[in-house]
Amino acid sequence: MARNNLLAVQTDKPIPATDGPLSSVLLRWYDFHKRDLPWRYSPGSVPDPYAVWLSEVMLQQTTVTVVKGFFSRFIDRWPTVSSLASAPLDEVLREWAGLGYYARARNLHKCAQEVVSRFGAVFPQTKGQLQSLPGIGEYTAGAIAAIAFNQPEAAVDGNVERVVSRLFAVQVPLPESKSYLKALTERLVPSERPGDFAQALMDLGSTICSPRRPTCLICPLAHACKGRALNIAATLPLKRAKSTKPVREGVAFLVVTEDSHVLLRRRAEKGLLGGMMEVPSTPWSTLRQDNPKKFAPLTGSWVSGNTSVEHTFTHFHLRLQLWQLTIIETEPISGDDYRWVSRSEIHLEALPTLMRKILDKALWP
Incomplete structure (x- = not known):
C-alpha cells in the first residue's frame, strides 16, 4: 500500500479510548521505577516551574547524562529566573559551552528576561502563553504546562513518539x-x-522502550502493545532514509604568542554558534578557498601542516585545516570582535565544542 494511502487508513480510524486503564498502569509503574533526576520534585512537593523549564530546554537534542551536570551548575549559579535574567549573556554562554545548539542558550536568556518583564518573574501556566516566550515550542510548552502546573497537556518528544x-x-x-x-x-x-x-512516558521510552532493543518482557504496557503483538515493535517508528550530509571546508587560523596567549574572535549574534567565541577562520564552504590567507587575522609566516579538525552539525559536516602563526607578543587587531586570551583562562570562554577541538590540537609554544 502506498505511504499516503496507509496514512489515510491509519489516521481516519477513530482514536482508541484507552486513556483510563493505560494511564493508570503506567503511573503505577512510574511510582516505583521513575528515574532520580536533579530537576524532578519529590512526592508531595510543588514543582518549580523554573527548574522544569530549564531542564526541558537543556534536554532538547541532548542526553540526560550530559544535562545533569550542566543543570546543577546553572541552578547553583542562577537559582531563580530573575537571577538568570540579570546575568550577562556572555556568562550564560560560557556555562552553556559543551551543550551544543547554542541558539538555545540565547533564547534561554531572552526567555528569562521576558518572564521577568512580562509576567513579573512568574512563569505563565497555559500552553499558549508559554509558547509566546522565546525558545519555547509546542513540546516544551506542553511539558512545562503538564509537569509544572498539572495541566492536561501532551508532551510529545522522540521518546514518546517511539x-x-x-x-x-x-x-x-x-x-x-x-x-x-x-x-x-x-x-x-x-x-x-x-x-x-508525561514524565512516565519519557522514562518508559528512555529505559524500556528503547530505540533498538526494547525490553518488552518487563514493559508495563506490553499487554496492550499492538507493535509487540505483531512482532514489529523494534522496527517502529518508521523513518525516512536520511540523506547524506554535505561537507563544508575551511581554514582555521590559530595565532599564539610566546607567552601562550591565543587570538579569539566573537561570532555574529545571529546564525550558527551565534555570540560564541571562535578561532578565526575562512568562511565554511563546499568549495575550497583559492586564497585562504586573505581571511587571516594577521600577516606572517603561517604554518599549514596536515592537521585538521572535523565536526558534524545538524545539516552538514565540517572539515577545518589548521594553520598556525606564532608571534612574540600580543598586538592590536582591528575590530571589536577580537580578543587575546591567555592559555590559563581559555576554559572561562564561551567556546563551542568545535573550537575546543581546535585548541586541543594546538602545538603550544
Missing part, C-alpha cells in the same frame, strides 16, 4: 505521522497527574 507508535503499531514513517502520534498521545493523557504521566 512509545506511542509501537503501542498502536503506527506504520507510517516520521515525520508524516507526527500529528497522528500527537493526537494519540493527547487521548492517553489522564485528568489526574498529567505531569507525572
Whole structure:
C-alpha cells in the first residue's frame, strides 16, 4: 500500500479510548521505577516551574547524562529566573559551552528576561502563553504546562513518539505521522497527574522502550502493545532514509604568542554558534578557498601542516585545516570582535565544542 494511502487508513480510524486503564498502569509503574533526576520534585512537593523549564530546554537534542551536570551548575549559579535574567549573556554562554545548539542558550536568556518583564518573574501556566516566550515550542510548552502546573497537556518528544507508535503499531514513517502520534498521545493523557504521566512516558521510552532493543518482557504496557503483538515493535517508528550530509571546508587560523596567549574572535549574534567565541577562520564552504590567507587575522609566516579538525552539525559536516602563526607578543587587531586570551583562562570562554577541538590540537609554544 502506498505511504499516503496507509496514512489515510491509519489516521481516519477513530482514536482508541484507552486513556483510563493505560494511564493508570503506567503511573503505577512510574511510582516505583521513575528515574532520580536533579530537576524532578519529590512526592508531595510543588514543582518549580523554573527548574522544569530549564531542564526541558537543556534536554532538547541532548542526553540526560550530559544535562545533569550542566543543570546543577546553572541552578547553583542562577537559582531563580530573575537571577538568570540579570546575568550577562556572555556568562550564560560560557556555562552553556559543551551543550551544543547554542541558539538555545540565547533564547534561554531572552526567555528569562521576558518572564521577568512580562509576567513579573512568574512563569505563565497555559500552553499558549508559554509558547509566546522565546525558545519555547509546542513540546516544551506542553511539558512545562503538564509537569509544572498539572495541566492536561501532551508532551510529545522522540521518546514518546517511539512509545506511542509501537503501542498502536503506527506504520507510517516520521515525520508524516507526527500529528497522528500527537493526537494519540493527547487521548492517553489522564485528568489526574498529567505531569507525572508525561514524565512516565519519557522514562518508559528512555529505559524500556528503547530505540533498538526494547525490553518488552518487563514493559508495563506490553499487554496492550499492538507493535509487540505483531512482532514489529523494534522496527517502529518508521523513518525516512536520511540523506547524506554535505561537507563544508575551511581554514582555521590559530595565532599564539610566546607567552601562550591565543587570538579569539566573537561570532555574529545571529546564525550558527551565534555570540560564541571562535578561532578565526575562512568562511565554511563546499568549495575550497583559492586564497585562504586573505581571511587571516594577521600577516606572517603561517604554518599549514596536515592537521585538521572535523565536526558534524545538524545539516552538514565540517572539515577545518589548521594553520598556525606564532608571534612574540600580543598586538592590536582591528575590530571589536577580537580578543587575546591567555592559555590559563581559555576554559572561562564561551567556546563551542568545535573550537575546543581546535585548541586541543594546538602545538603550544
